[in-house]
Amino acid sequence: MARTVGFFTDTTLCIGCKACEVACKEWNQLPGHAPQFGDGYDNTSQLDEQNWRHVQFHERTTAKGGVAWNMMSDVCKHCALASCMEVCPTNAIIRTEFDTVYIQPSVCNGCRDCIAACPYHVIGFDEASGLARKCTFCYDRLQANLTPACAKACPTESIKFGDLDTMREVAGARLNQLRGQGMSEARLYGDKEYGGLHALFLLTDKPEIYGLPPTESAVLPSRNNVRGYLGTLVTAALGVAGAVFAFRERGGKE
């Protein structure tokens, strides 16, 4: 049943319980890495081939001098204009009937170009299989008309799942509600970036804090194609001209 799906992650509701991470690993049979303990409660560190959900913990000082956490469950954004899809040489990365971005394991050749292209640090390289891996938006569950595991498990409904249009409406209404309550720093991320993300985030700080490039930095790899080739072409012409000139010159000293 084809439909355009989306996540809406409301970070103001996230309690950092990591149920989404656990549910994702259970469903997708991801063993995970050994925990990495730093000076906070985040022992997952990053999104990669084993972590398709990652609950970020950001400590900040409040206006009253106290300490508060900004927590956000990060995930693949399933961009409408996806950088990973753009560079994939084998067309292993496809857009599914749900408008999500999916890496076909049978077509991926493990070149890792998608990892270099993803602006959100989402994709990881799986040494065991030799393939690039990331969140599938629970493609198998979607096909069975089920909610993705992370959204299903989230106890506070910080992660919401539904049709993308509905998610946009819910996100807009929540933003208005929070701003109405005086939370002027609340903002929505993902409605403009990369043609519109399929994972929207309601943030309470600048996107950079959460490792999300601001709108003006959300650019596609192909922006360097034409000028890269042109620069190389001019260099090739100059190089060949130099070689021809050098080889034709009557040698002075020899």
Place this chain on the structure above:
Amino acid sequence: MVEHFVTPPQWEWYIVWYFFLGGIAGGVYALGAILRLLGDDRDAPVARLAFLLSLPVLAVCLNFKYWSPMSVGVWVLLIFSVFAFVSFLEALASLRGSRAPFLAGGLGRVFVIVGAVFGLFLAGYTGILLSVSNQPIWSDTWALGALFLASGLSVAAATLSLVTRLGRHEQSAEAKLTRADRYFTILELVLLVVFFLSLGAVGSRFLAPRWMALWVVVLIGTLVPLALHFSTERRVPAMFAAVLTLVGGLALRIVVVFGAQM
């Protein structure tokens, strides 16, 4: 009869077209070979037509994404390999004193010119491959392809010059290579400046001591050979210059590839 309980693999149009075109490409080549081996002179044009058809039909079967430098690069690598292989065989044959007929005459000239175009592409596209990403440094400049090509030409001239001098070959070729390398090195130096200008403030990432050390090696590998090329044509300094160029070219790749990732 076998009873089946399997799920279909969902092979659709992509597979149908591959099976169809693969049949034509493979079959046409086999028929062309049989016609050439067993046929008479009247069959020769048809055999030629078969070989002319087989490759283009085959190419349609394979995946090509012009906007993905990784895809373009794989194709160029494949096609250039054919040119490099044929030229290698011809050079081997000429070592034994015989000139292989397939690279003689006008067709041979066209062959090496087309091969050289693919060779230049191969030397430069690697920088574009890095640029067409969202990585810091790599995607913040458009000049990497140009820089890698200029450096590649310089390193190639140094390699050829070194091997020539080790073997004590023709003197005039050595002088020509040295003169060419002067131009390549000047081009590379200009492009190094362009590279840093295009990076702007992002280039400060290279200010860490280990990257600075590698940039010093890059500079030594360009400026010292350039000075030596202008001052002397004696054998030992020229070989020293070639070695420095090689080390500088390697240092450039190291600092660009690792400097952006760490």
